[in-house]
Amino acid sequence: MPGLVTVPASLLALVLLWALLAVFTDPEILPPPLAVLALAAEEWHSGDLLFHLGATLGRVLTAFILAMAIGAAIGIALGLSGKANRAFDPWLIVALNIPALVTIVLCYLWFGLTEVAAIAAVAVNKIPNVAVTLREGARALDRELAEMARLYRFGPAATLRHVILPQLAPFMTAAARSGIALIWKIVLVVELLGRSNGVGFQIHLYFQLFDIGRIFVYAIAFILVMQAVELGILQPWERHASRWRRV
Amino acid sequence: MRVAIESKSFGGDEILKDISLTLEPGSFTVLTGPSGCGKTTLLRILAGLDTDWRGHIEGAEHLAYVFQEPRLLPWRNLLDNIRLAAEPAGHGAEAAAALATVGLEGYEDAFPGTLSMGMARRAGLARALAVKPAVLLMDEPFVSLDEAAAGQLRELTLDLWRKIRPSVLMVTHNLAEAAAMADRVLVLSGRPAVIAADLSLDRPRDRRDSGWVRDFSGRLRETVGNGAVPADPGSL
Ligand SMILES: Nc1ncnc2c1ncn2[C@@H]1O[C@H](COP(=O)(O)OP(=O)(O)OP(=O)(O)O)[C@@H](O)[C@H]1O
Ligand SMILES: [Mg+2]
Numbered sequence: 076m077p078g079l080v081t082v083p084a085s086l087l088a089l090v091l092l093w094a095l096l097a098v099f100t101d102p103e104i105l106p107p108p109l110a111v112l113a114l115a116a117e118e119w120h121s122g123d124l125l126f127h128l129g130a131t132l133g134r135v136l137t138a139f140i141l142a143m144a145i146g147a148a149i150g151i152a153l154g155l156s157g158k159a160n161r162a163f164d165p166w167l168i169v170a171l172n173i174p175a176l177v178t179i180v181l182c183y184l185w186f187g188l189t190e191v192a193a194i195a196a197v198a199v200n201k202i203p204n205v206a207v208t209l210r211e212g213a214r215a216l217d218r219e220l221a222e223m224a225r226l227y228r229f230g231p232a233a234t235l236r237h238v239i240l241p242q243l244a245p246f247m248t249a250a251a252r253s254g255i256a257l258i259w260k261i262v263l264v265v266e267l268l269g270r271s272n273g274v275g276f277q278i279h280l281y282f283q284l285f286d287i288g289r290i291f292v293y294a295i296a297f298i299l300v301m302q303a304v305e306l307g308i309l310q311p312w313e314r315h316a317s318r319w320r321r322v
Numbered sequence: 323m324r325v326a327i328e329s330k331s332f333g334g335d336e337i338l339k340d341i342s343l344t345l346e347p348g349s350f351t352v353l354t355g356p357s358g359c360g361k362t363t364l365l366r367i368l369a370g371l372d373t374d375w376r377g378h379i380e381g382a383e384h385l386a387y388v389f390q391e392p393r394l395l396p397w398r399n400l401l402d403n404i405r406l407a408a409e410p411a412g413h414g415a416e417a418a419a420a421l422a423t424v425g426l427e428g429y430e431d432a433f434p435g436t437l438s439m440g441m442a443r444r445a446g447l448a449r450a451l452a453v454k455p456a457v458l459l460m461d462e463p464f465v466s467l468d469e470a471a472a473g474q475l476r477e478l479t480l481d482l483w484r485k486i487r488p489s490v491l492m493v494t495h496n497l498a499e500a501a502a503m504a505d506r507v508l509v510l511s512g513r514p515a516v517i518a519a520d521l522s523l524d525r526p527r528d529r530r531d532s533g534w535v536r537d538f539s540g541r542l543r544e545t546v547g548n549g550a551v552p553a554d555p556g557s558l
């Protein structure tokens with residue numbers, strides 16, 4: 076695996092570049108890596124870092140699951156029915172083009188500054204992307220295997236589990252991958268605009284206090300968490316789902 | 323099983339017309355005819371995969387179908403592929419036994435993508451017979467195999483047919499194969515296609531030596547070519 080050698084080396088180079096730039100910059104503007112690490116330890120010991128990371132992660136996961144479930148249902152329905160697709164494709168295009176900020180602001184105005192409004196705003200932003208991806212998946216479903224399942228009387232549950240879902244798995248992974256990346260960025264905006272905890276809230280707070288070091292702490296911590304989700308959950312799942320391809 | 327097809331069309335094109343067919347229990351019928359005449363269409367009607375036709379059908383309940391491509395689920399191992407069709411609630415004992423009868427013991431955990439075409443065909447046959455069908459439909463089950471593998475699979479098919487005794491309806495273009503395996507040969511031909519010939523083969527299979535097979539398939543070739551009933555089918 077050559078990736079193992081180059082990825083850490085490349086990241087290390089990035090940190091070194093940061094350290095080098097910090098030498099020539101006011102530490103208020105660009106704090107050096109070690110100073111950020113010290114601040115991170117402080118935030119960790121006070122419990123703040125974990126609390127706000129947890130709040131954000133909870134929102135990310137809830138919105139993610141909602142968006143995947145609803146988006147998949149819509150996408151599969153559109154992919155299977157040409158009629159439904161012709162009727163609703165323009166809606167989907169409109170939905171894809173609504174700016175995230177508009178959805179967030181409208182959700183807060185309509186439902187108040189609540190947790191439900193925050194999560195709904197994030198999910199609604201992601202649903203059209205999931206639907207479009209899963210629509211492609213449903214269109215590509217193998218008719219021959221579907222016939223086989225019908226002929227051998229698999230029944231709806233086994234057909235879904237053993238015939239349909241395995242074919243949709245790569246599309247699910249693609250949607251999940253781009254979904255989680257988009258969602259966690261939107262969650263920060265939602266927190267900034269209308270929540271009183273979470274990474275987005277903290278970043279907003281330290282923006283007002285002009286504390287660039289702590290903004291770095293929260294941003295980097297959350298990047299690390301999301302990378303852990305990618306490496307620890309998404310990639311192993313993908314390997315499991317595609318193990319039959321390995322000949 | 324019994325079927326009477328008044329008419330089957332795709333779009334405005336009438337493909338099949340006035341086809342009555344009874345498959346006796348335990349019989350081995352081979353269906354042949356020019357490419358594109360409607361053999362697969364007829365099989366799909368019998369299997370209930372095509373319901374857009376005029377006519378009626380009975381006795382089509384307990385069916386299995388050996389597709390031209392084996393149509394195994396690539397993401398499930400062989401045991402699961404057969405279990406899902408034959409014993410969804412069971413633990414796979416029957417499915418494992420079915421794999422063994424086609425010489426695939428030890429391949430329970432193999433994914434279909436790792437198999438040769440011959441092995442995948444055998445797995446498809448194992449699945450079809452594991453459901454203990456009353457009627458077994460087969461669409462060109464031995465094409466794209468080398469002659470040795472095809473020959474083995476023909477023997478295996480006849481062996482299992484003798485044991486389980488479904489009524490078989492098998493489509494093939496290989497007339498020597500038809501001559502060697504069938505106890506009845508149907509020739510489908512024309513547009514719309516009708517049954518142009520319906521021949522019984524009384525000769526026991528162990529007495530169908532290569533000379534006889536060559537002779538019979540030669541006559542069959544003339545029939546398929548003309549699309550007409552031979553003057554004296556009994557003499558074949
Ligand atoms: N789904 C379909 N839509 C339209 N036409 C079809 C369809 N399926 C088959 N046909 C047409 O019906 C005719 C019969 O097709 P069929 O596949 O039954 O032939 P066949 O006898 O099995 O041929 P082959 O020996 O080449 O397999 C062909 O002319 C084909 O083009
Ligand atoms: Mg055909």
